[in-house]
Amino acid sequence: MKPIPLNALTLYADLAQNVSETTVRPEAVSLKTIKGKKFASASARRRRGTVSLLKRAGLPAPTLVMGRLLEVIANAGLFERGMTLVGTAAYQTYSPIVEHVLSAANLMTNDADLSLAEFNPAAAEEDFLTVLKRADPTFEADWKSGDTLPKAFHASSNGFMVELLTKHGRGRTSPVEVKSIAAAAVPLSFQEYLSEDAITVVALYGSGIRVRVPAPARYAVHKLIIANRRDAHGAKRQKDLAHARELMSVLQTVEPMALHDALEDAKSRGPTWQKAIAQSFQRLARTA
Numbered sequence: 001m002k003p004i005p006l007n008a009l010t011l012y013a014d015l016a017q018n019v020s021e022t023t024v025r026p027e028a029v030s031l032k033t034i035k036g037k038k039f040a041s042a043s044a045r046r047r048r049g050t051v052s053l054l055k056r057a058g059l060p061a062p063t064l065v066m067g068r069l070l071e072v073i074a075n076a077g078l079f080e081r082g083m084t085l086v087g088t089a090a091y092q093t094y095s096p097i098v099e100h101v102l103s104a105a106n107l108m109t110n111d112a113d114l115s116l117a118e119f120n121p122a123a124a125e126e127d128f129l130t131v132l133k134r135a136d137p138t139f140e141a142d143w144k145s146g147d148t149l150p151k152a153f154h155a156s157s158n159g160f161m162v163e164l165l166t167k168h169g170r171g172r173t174s175p176v177e178v179k180s181i182a183a184a185a186v187p188l189s190f191q192e193y194l195s196e197d198a199i200t201v202v203a204l205y206g207s208g209i210r211v212r213v214p215a216p217a218r219y220a221v222h223k224l225i226i227a228n229r230r231d232a233h234g235a236k237r238q239k240d241l242a243h244a245r246e247l248m249s250v251l252q253t254v255e256p257m258a259l260h261d262a263l264e265d266a267k268s269r270g271p272t273w274q275k276a277i278a279q280s281f282q283r284l285a286r287t288a
Contacts (some may be wrong), residue, residue, distance in 0.1 A: 001100040001250055012096040012202070015050045018043065019208040020200075035135045047207035054204055058101055060092050067205030068111055068135040074169075078181075079212040082120045084195050086165065087113040090213040091243055093201045098216055099274050100250045111161040118194035119166075121180035127183040129153060130161060149184040151175050167192040172193045193266060196224045217255070217262035220247040221277065225266065229277040245284055 022043065055061045062070060066089060073079060085093075088109040095101050129150070132139040138157040141150030155163045164183035166176050174182035194214045203209040214222070223244035230237035251259040267274050 044207040051204045061082045061204035067225045072134040082118040084198050084212045086115045094216050115165045115195050116185045117167040118192045119169040122269045125180040128183040151184040171203050217258040220244045220261045221266045224280040225276040227280050
């Protein structure tokens, strides 16, 4: 892991502030307000320049396909209402937050997992597929036997997959319908922990995109827990442990109390959580 230079961190902080202060979305700029349009265009141009500088400085950025997806979801206001990007795509946004370039963040992924554990839909919401088609018109629902609403979507142009997840109800294993967006979400254990205290980061695409992701410490602890449920010889367990190891290592330097609090919170939720964390720590110790 390489520390990010102070000047790059300052650029990122300025970008995050400027993106946060931008209240007009790109497609909503009024054509009648000429001065306002010029200001919005100039502001976006400056932000695009900052994004390019940060990428040249070595900070991880989403692929073109991922960037387009995050942009349409952000423009639809779904991140603002609690939709949370999780998984590898979220991990790729953490480097400027933890002030180090995470090596595992450069791993490419052709899918995106989105948690609806804390999603609060608006009174009038677009169908999720309609939103996705603005990123790639070839997106279609991936229907499975028994589905009443789709829980996954794929783009035939490049095979990119989007899946919707949510928290695990009391013994519930069937998909949870979210009729406001004409989709369903797969209930998974520990999703409620992952989505609590989520943060907003800026993905380095276009003029910068505000994206809701899990807090890095919770992400790391969540990976410890779910790694214990993976196939013992599978690649997913190794990737989970790699993400947890790298993120915990840097958090111990830049934000040790956040990691401590995240671990204590998880352990307080019962013996199942405690056992999973302990066993993953044992595996990390054996491979250190």
